[in-house]
Structure formats: structure tokens, C-alpha cells
Amino acid sequence: MKFFIDTANLSDIKEAQNMGILDGVTTNPSLMAKEGIVGTEYILKHYQDICSIVDGDVSAEVIATDFNGMINEGTQLAALHPQIVVKLPMIEDGIKACKYFSEKGIRTNVTLVFSAGQALLAAKAGATYVSPFLGRLDDIATDGLQLIAEIRLIYNNYNFKTQILAASIRHTMHVINCAKIGADVMTGPLSSITGLLKHPLTESGLAKFMEDYKKGNQ
Numbered sequence: 001m002k003f004f005i006d007t008a009n010l011s012d013i014k015e016a017q018n019m020g021i022l023d024g025v026t027t028n029p030s031l032m033a034k035e036g037i038v039g040t041e042y043i044l045k046h047y048q049d050i051c052s053i054v055d056g057d058v059s060a061e062v063i064a065t066d067f068n069g070m071i072n073e074g075t076q077l078a079a080l081h082p083q084i085v086v087k088l089p090m091i092e093d094g095i096k097a098c099k100y101f102s103e104k105g106i107r108t109n110v111t112l113v114f115s116a117g118q119a120l121l122a123a124k125a126g127a128t129y130v131s132p133f134l135g136r137l138d139d140i141a142t143d144g145l146q147l148i149a150e151i152r153l154i155y156n157n158y159n160f161k162t163q164i165l166a167a168s169i170r171h172t173m174h175v176i177n178c179a180k181i182g183a184d185v186m187t188g189p190l191s192s193i194t195g196l197l198k199h200p201l202t203e204s205g206l207a208k209f210m211e212d213y214k215k216g217n218q
């Protein structure tokens with residue numbers, strides 16, 4: 001399972017990268033705005049800064065919602081750095097743009113996916129990644145993990161190569177359950193990754209080892 005971090009915060013990206021377990025980064029317009037990154041020039045520069053920190057794929061989302069606009073923006077984003085993956089919204093023009101980019105060998109991430117049917121369309125259009133938002137489904141009392149499982153089944157049935165990028169991860173149990181289902185990738189905040197480190201028995205066990213070592217080596 002690949003681990004992506006879902007943020008535009010450079011310090012969080014560096015921390016995950018320094019752990020040696022980071023495979024990529026996803027961003028979106030809300031995450032960029034949260035970091036105060038506004039204006040095309042600064043946004044493009046920020047993507048380059050992110051690419052210089054990580055080795056893996058960096059999803060950069062288009063702002064346009066029409067086909068021509070998405071093609072123009074996506075082409076510009078893809079030219080920025082070889083690690084950039086063009087993130088497209090799950091709308092009709094987004095699917096057309098996905099098909100266009102996949103035929104050109106430009107990698108894509110179809111985002112804002114909330115149903116198995118949408119995921120099927122993204123795979124048919126040749127998406128590199130599909131991003132089902134499980135946390136946002138959970139927020140409206142709908143089982144987000146069930147959607148990940150349905151997409152896994154459908155993609156396996158037809159051997160689709162599109163990778164399931166479980167998005168809108170909120171906590172460690174989302175990560176673990178997505179791994180059980182067989183999501184190819186998860187993207188979540190730094191806390192969903194560092195939370196995996198923690199167990200009270202690890203902490204108390206280590207404290208006891210250190211205490212016993214000190215007693216024996218006085």
C-alpha cells in the first residue's frame with residue numbers, strides 16, 4: 001500500500017518524507033488556500049517545492065471545470081515536473097479530459113468520487129488514480145469503506161489498472177481498514193500516518209526496558 005500525505009504544508013510533508021515511508025502527496029484547492037498559497041504563480045511554485053521534497057507522485061488539481069480549460073491547465077501542470085499527476089474533477093468534462101491525458105501518456109487522478117459508477121467511468125477513461133472520499137461519506141452517515149470495497153471488486157473483475165487512492169482519510173482505523181480491503185494507496189493528514197506508530201504497550205514496554213537497563217548499568 002502506498003502512503004500519500006494529503007496536505008500542502010511543507011513541514012508536514014518533510015516530516016513524513018523523513019520517516020522514509022512517504023510515497024507521494026495529494027493537494028487540492030482548499031489545502032493550498034489553507035496554507036495561504038494564492039495566485040497561479042505561487043501555486044505553481046509551491047507544486048515545484050513539494051516535488052523537490054518527495055520522490056513520488058504529487059497530485060495537482062485543475063481549477064477549470066470545462067474541457068478546454070482543464071486541458072490547458074493540466075498540460076501546464078504536467079509540464080511543471082515529471083512527478084506531477086493532473087487531478088481532475090469527476091464530472092463529464094473531467095472524464096473527457098482524463099481520456100485525453102491518458103492517450104497522451106499524462107498521468108491523472110480523478111477526484112471527488114463518491115460512487116462505484118463514478119469509479120467505473122474513471123477507470124474506463126484510463127485514470128491513473130481514482131480518489132473515493134471515504135471520510136466525507138462517513139460524515140453523512142454512509143459507509144465510505146463499503147465504497148472502497150465495491151471499487152476493489154469491480155476493478156479486480158475487469159483487471160482495471162487504475163489505482164484506488166482512498167482519500168478523505170481521517171484517522172488510523174481508516175488506513176488499516178483500507179489496507180485490509182486492498183486499496184492501492186491511502187492519502188491522509190500527517191496524524192493518520194504518525195498515529196500508526198502509537199501503542200501504549202510499546203510506550204510502557206520501552207520505558208521498562210530503559211529503566212531496567214539503567215538499574216543494571218549503574
Ligand code: E4P
Pocket residue numbers: 006026027028111131133135136167168169187
Ligand atoms: C483528496 O485528494 C482530497 O484532497 C482529500 O482527501 C479530501 O479530504 P477531506 O474530506 O478531509 O477534505
